[in-house]
Amino acid sequence: MAHTESAKPAAANGITPTRSADYAEWYQQVIKAAELAENSVVRGCMVIRPWGYGIWERMQRELDDRIKATGHENAYFPLFIPLSFLQKEASHVDGFAKECAVVTHHRLELKDGKLVPAGELDEPVVVRPTSETIIGESFSRWVQSYRDLPLLINQWANVVRWEMRTRLFLRTTEFLWQEGHTAHATEKEALEETFKMLEVYREFMETVLCMPVFVGEKPVHERFPGAVKTYCCEAMMLDRKALQAGTSHFLGQNFAKSSGIQFTAEDSSTQFAHTTSWGVSTRLIGGVIMTHGDDDGLRLPPSLAPKQVVILPVTPNPETASAVLNACEELAAQIRKASFRGISVQVHVDKRDKRGGEKNWEWIKRGVPIRIEIGPRDVEKQSACISRRDKSHKEKLFIPFADVTAAVARILEEIQSNLFNEAKAHRDAHLTQDIKTYAELKAFFTPKNSEKPEIHGGFVRAKWCEDPASLTLLDELKISIRCIPLDQSGSTGKCILTGNEATVDVLIAKSY
C-alpha cells in the first residue's frame, strides 16, 4: 500500500515536546502545529488563524442557536464606555480599572517625522472590558413598564482587558466572546434566568465540546465585580488543573440601580429591575485543546471540526492520478450527503502538491476526526483507507467505497462520544472525595517524585466552613475553591482547612 505512516518514524510524535515532558510548551506547540492562533506584535493580543477561527465559528453557531432557542435576541452596543459609566458601580470599577485600554485622543499628528496622539478628548473612554454599564444605559431607556420585561439580549463582541501575563486563548488582552444581558421584573425570574443559562452552557460544553464540567457557585471573593452571585462551569484539563469555562451572574438590583433600570409594576409602583449577565469566550478553544489534545496534537470533536473528513489522494504515478482524484471527488460528494447533528458532513479533498505523509501529519495535528487516503490500488479495489483521530494513527480501516458514507456517519458519532467519555474518565480518575485534612490536601497538591511537577493533583471535593480567613491556607498551596457545586450533599463534616464543623461541599483545585 502507498499509505503514509512510512513517512514518519513509528516512535515519533506529532508534537515535540510531549505533554509529560513539558506540558506548557506542548500546549503552545499544539496551537502552532494546528495553526490555530499566534501571538501578535501587539502586546497580549492574538491572531486567530483560519483553523482556530473555524472552530470558534462552530462554537458560535451552536451556542447562538441555543441562546436564541431560549428566547434571547442578539444586538450590538458600543465598543467604548465613558469613564463616568464605569465609575457608577463601585465594586465594578475596582474590578476592571486596573486593566483597561484607555482612549484619550481622536487623531494623530506628524511631529518631527513621528506620529503622535492629538485631539485630546474631553472625557476619555475605555475599550469595553465587559458591557454591563453601557448596556445598562440602553436598558434604562428601553424598560419603562413591566410589559417591557423580561428583556433578553445577547451580544457577540470583542472585549479588552490589559493583562500583564498572557497565554494564547486562555488569557489574552483582546478576546472574543458572547455576553448575555437580561432584565427581569422579579428576583425569582432573574435567578431562574441565571440558572437557565448556566445549564445552557453545561449542555453546550458537554454535548458540543465533549468537555464534562462541574457547575457551581463561586465563593464570595471570586464573584464578578458587582454581582450578587456568580455561577460557573469548571472543567478539568489534561494537567488536572481547573479551567473556568463560563460564568453566569445574578446581579440583583446593583446594576439596575447604578444604571437606572426602573419600571412601573403592575401595581403602579416604580421598581428597579433585577438583572443577569453571562458569558463564554475564545478561552473555550484553549479548553478544548487541553481536554482532548494528545502527543500528536489537537483532537477535535466532530461537532467542532471545521472539516470533519479530509480525503488525501495518493498519486504516485501521473497515469493513475486523474482516476484517483476523480474517485476522491466522487467519494467527497457522496459523504457530503450524510449529515452529522443536522448539518451536512464537511469534507475537504486535500489536493495540495505536497508529500502524502506530510499532509497526513498536518491533518493529524489539526485534529480532523476522519482521514481517508485513496491511492491507485484503492481505486482498483474500490476500497478506502480510513483513519480516525480518536485511535492510533497506525490503525487503519479498509472500507468499500459503497459503505464509506454510512461508516463516516457512524464513526463521527463514535468519536464524539469517545472523546467525551475519555475526558470524563480522566476527570473521574483525578477527582477525590477521600481527602479530609489539610495535611492530606497538601500532599495531594505536592508533586511526588514519580510525577512531573506540571501534571499532578486533581480536583478535591471536601467540606469547608466558609471562614474567609481560612483561604490563606489555600493560597499557600497555590490552589483555590473553584466552586460550591450545585449538587450539595447536605451532610455535615469537618472543614478541610480549619477542622471546624462544616456543611458546605466545595471543589478545590489548581486553576488557570
Next chain:
Amino acid sequence: MAHTESAKPAAANGITPTRSADYAEWYQQVIKAAELAENSVVRGCMVIRPWGYGIWERMQRELDDRIKATGHENAYFPLFIPLSFLQKEASHVDGFAKECAVVTHHRLELKDGKLVPAGELDEPVVVRPTSETIIGESFSRWVQSYRDLPLLINQWANVVRWEMRTRLFLRTTEFLWQEGHTAHATEKEALEETFKMLEVYREFMETVLCMPVFVGEKPVHERFPGAVKTYCCEAMMLDRKALQAGTSHFLGQNFAKSSGIQFTAEDSSTQFAHTTSWGVSTRLIGGVIMTHGDDDGLRLPPSLAPKQVVILPVTPNPETASAVLNACEELAAQIRKASFRGISVQVHVDKRDKRGGEKNWEWIKRGVPIRIEIGPRDVEKQSACISRRDKSHKEKLFIPFADVTAAVARILEEIQSNLFNEAKAHRDAHLTQDIKTYAELKAFFTPKNSEKPEIHGGFVRAKWCEDPASLTLLDELKISIRCIPLDQSGSTGKCILTGNEATVDVLIAKSY
C-alpha cells in the same frame, strides 16, 4: 371583520414626517419606528437594536456563504494597531490619521474621587480604522513561497473612524463590517480577485438586498489610501443621491512592500506579493432603508427579514381566544415547513397583550414582508387575512388555511422581485444620459420650484476628460464623480465639464 385598519385613520402614514416633507428626518424616524438602532451616549457610536442586528445577521449569513464559496477563510486579527505600523504606508496614514481613536494608557486610577488614565503605554496604539497594516504583518510571516499563494482571508470585525458628523448606519464612529484581504503571486491574479469580489458584492446587493448598483472604478482622488485602483458599487437612494455601498481595492505591491510580504517564486527569485482588500459594512442597512422604505416605514426584502411572516391573533372575546391562538400556532407550524431560498420561512406569532391595530402598525413599520391576521370569524371560515408590505396596508387577501403555505411561498418571491423592480425603475427614471453641458448639469442638480430641495437631481452619465483641475466645477455644485462605470461605451464625445474631447464615461451624482 375584526381587522385592524380601523385603528388608524386611513389618511395617516406610519411615519411622520413623510419623505417629501422632510427626507432626512423621515430617515431617522424610520429607524426609530422600526427599532433598528439609536445613537449612543458615546459620541458617534450607535446601539444596533435586535431588529436592526437581525437584518445584519441575515446579511452576514448570505455574504459569508458567498465569501466562503469563492475560497476565502475567516480569521481574526487584533483590534489595536501600533502607530509604527500605520506609518509604514505613506498615503495610508494620510488617509486615516485624522480620525483615529488612540489608546495611550492601560489602566485607571482614582484621583480626588475621579477616574483618570494611568499606566502610559510606551507606544500608543490606534483602534483599527481598517486592517491592511496589521494583517500585512501576519501575511509577511505566512507567505514564504509561491505555494503559499493565493492567501484568501476575510475578517468580520468592528472598526473605528472618529467621524465629526455622524448619521445612524451611514456614518458612525464605530461600525461593523467584513474586510477581505488577499495576497497573490501575480498582478493579474490580484486584479482578477478584485473584480471577482466586486461581482460578489454586486450579485449580493441585487439578489439579497434587492438594491440595483452600478459597478465602476473610483477616480484617482477618491481611491482608498494606499490603493492602486479602487472599484465600487454605487446605489441610488430614494432621494436620488448615491450611496457607495461597497468597495474592492487592488493594492498592487504597495502594502506588500510596506509590510514585507515577499515570496520565493517558482524561478527562485524573491518577489513582493500583489494584494487586494474589499469590504462592506453596516452602512448597507442605511442603504436598504433608503432603497425600499416608504411613508409607512421600512420595507424589507424577504431575504433580509429576520421574520418573514408575522401572525397576529385577533382575540376580541375570551371564549374564542384559545381557538384563535391554536389556529395561529397551527398555521405558523405549517408555514415553517415552506422555505424561501433554501431556508425555512421565519414565522412569528405575536401574542403580546396589545391592541391589534397597534401591533399591526408596529410590524408595518418594521417592514415585515407578510402579515397574517386571524380572528374568531376567520377560524370559523378557515380562512386567513393576508397583507403584504409591498402593497397598501388596506389591501387584504383572504386565503383558505389549506392554501396559505403555498401562497406565502409565492408572495415572498413576488415581494423579493417587486422590491428590486421598483428600486430599478426608480433608478432608471432618474438616470440621464442626455445632459451634455455644464449649464445643463447645473440645472439638473438645482431644485426646481416644484421640487423639494432634499429630493431632486439623480445620476448623470456623461463624458469626462480626466483633467483633475476640472473637478472644482463639480465641487461647486456639491456633486462628484461616483465612478467610471465598467461598461464603458468606448465612444468619443465632449467633456461635460471642460468641453474638451473626452472618451471616458462617468457617473455623476450627489452622494452620502
